[in-house]
Amino acid sequence: MQNSLRQFKAGIFRALAHPSRIAIIELLRDEGEIPVSKLYARLELEQANASQHLAVLRSKHLVIARRSGNQVLYSLRDRILGTVLDLMREYFHAHLEESLSLLEDLRTDVPKKRKTP
Amino acid sequence: MQNSLRQFKAGIFRALAHPSRIAIIELLRDEGEIPVSKLYARLELEQANASQHLAVLRSKHLVIARRSGNQVLYSLRDRILGTVLDLMREYFHAHLEESLSLLEDLRTDVPKKRKTP
DNA sequence: TTGTTATATTCGAATATTCGCATATTGTTG
DNA sequence: CAACAATATGCGAATATTCGAATATAACAA
Numbered sequence: 001m002q003n004s005l006r007q008f009k010a011g012i013f014r015a016l017a018h019p020s021r022i023a024i025i026e027l028l029r030d031e032g033e034i035p036v037s038k039l040y041a042r043l044e045l046e047q048a049n050a051s052q053h054l055a056v057l058r059s060k061h062l063v064i065a066r067r068s069g070n071q072v073l074y075s076l077r078d079r080i081l082g083t084v085l086d087l088m089r090e091y092f093h094a095h096l097e098e099s100l101s102l103l104e105d106l107r108t109d110v111p112k113k114r115k116t117p
Numbered sequence: 118m119q120n121s122l123r124q125f126k127a128g129i130f131r132a133l134a135h136p137s138r139i140a141i142i143e144l145l146r147d148e149g150e151i152p153v154s155k156l157y158a159r160l161e162l163e164q165a166n167a168s169q170h171l172a173v174l175r176s177k178h179l180v181i182a183r184r185s186g187n188q189v190l191y192s193l194r195d196r197i198l199g200t201v202l203d204l205m206r207e208y209f210h211a212h213l214e215e216s217l218s219l220l221e222d223l224r225t226d227v228p229k230k231r232k233t234p
Numbered sequence: 235t236t237g238t239t240a241t242a243t244t245c246g247a248a249t250a251t252t253c254g255c256a257t258a259t260t261g262t263t264g
Numbered sequence: 265c266a267a268c269a270a271t272a273t274g275c276g277a278a279t280a281t282t283c284g285a286a287t288a289t290a291a292c293a294a
Contacts, residue, residue: 003136005209006136006139006140006143007136008209009136009139009202009205009209010133010134010135010136010138010139011134012205012208013130013131013133013134013139014130014131014134014281016126016127016130016134017127017128017130017131017133017134018127018281018282019120019123019124019126019127021127022123022126022127022130023123026123035240035241036240036241036242037239037240037241046283046284047240047241047242048241048242048243048283048284048285048286049282049283049284050241051241051242051243052242052243052282052283053282054241054242055242055243056281061212067290067291069240069291069292070239070240070241070290070291070292071239071240071241071291072240072241072242077212078208078211078212080204080207080208080211081208083204084201084204084205085126087197087200087201087204088126088129088201090197091129091195091197091198092122092125092126094195094197095178095194095195131251135251135252152270152271153270153271153272154269154270154271163253163254163255164270164271164272165253165254165255165256165271165272165273166252166253166254167271168271168272168273169252169253169272169273170252171271171272172272172273173251184260184261186261186262186270187260187261187262187269187270187271188261188269188270188271189270189271189272
């Protein structure tokens with residue numbers, strides 16, 4: 001009872017527990033409804049990979065997919081998700097210093113931009 | 118940059134992405150600071166298991182551990198986490214119907230209570 | 235029909251989580 | 265000190281996630 005409710009919540013958090021999926025949510029929050037093609041172009045994801053992540057989000061009903069002719073348009077299911085991410089940002093700022101040290105730990109990958117080596 | 122920030126957020130969501138850890142957070146939110154012994158008694162978790170989950174929460178700085186003599190007292194690091202969980206409840210209610218169908222899907226385990234079949 | 239574009243799904247390997255069990259650590263009491 | 269209580273950690277097996285590669289499906293155009 002109480003228990004499966006927690007499982008429900010955990011499932012949603014799990015769906016949010018990936019950088020690419022967070023990027024997707026943030027993009028949808030900022031841009032509204034967009035086609036998959038634009039989505040994976042913007043986020044520099046492989047098409048298949050983006051589709052897999054979208055499937056995860058769909059399975060938790062976090063996003064809505066709508067077919068429009070050739071393409072599929074995605075949008076956020078509920079503003080609450082945007083709010084949650086805003087809270088995360090707030091949290092991030094509140095604990096900026098140690099957040100930075102956490103980021104330090106993460107700074108093993110993510111070179112991403114490199115100015116002509 | 119933007120990317121490792123998302124990784125940071127994802128890490129926090131991942132820490133929340135387990136029913137037992139959600140239960141821990143909710144318990145700390147409701148009870149304030151409590152010793153581990155009380156925590157795993159209340160949640161009916163194995164001692165080692167509870168400790169492992171607490172380690173996950175600690176690693177993301179979501180909880181604070183304070184030693185007091187023999188025992189270790191845990192508390193929530195930031196009210197924001199409670200707020201996030203409240204939002205989740207709000208979300209749950211907003212989409213109650215389909216949430217219920219999601220719960221149906223989960224109802225593979227969690228028999229828990231059964232009225233003599 | 236055939237071809238083309240857009241998106242989804244399947245598969246398998248690499249990696250990560252989760253749990254119970256055993257053991258280690260820390261503090262207290264006698 | 266030894267014995268005990270409270271908590272943490274290490275290990276290994278079971279399970280779950282993640283990714284790229286290949287393939288499937290859907291809508292449309294010629």
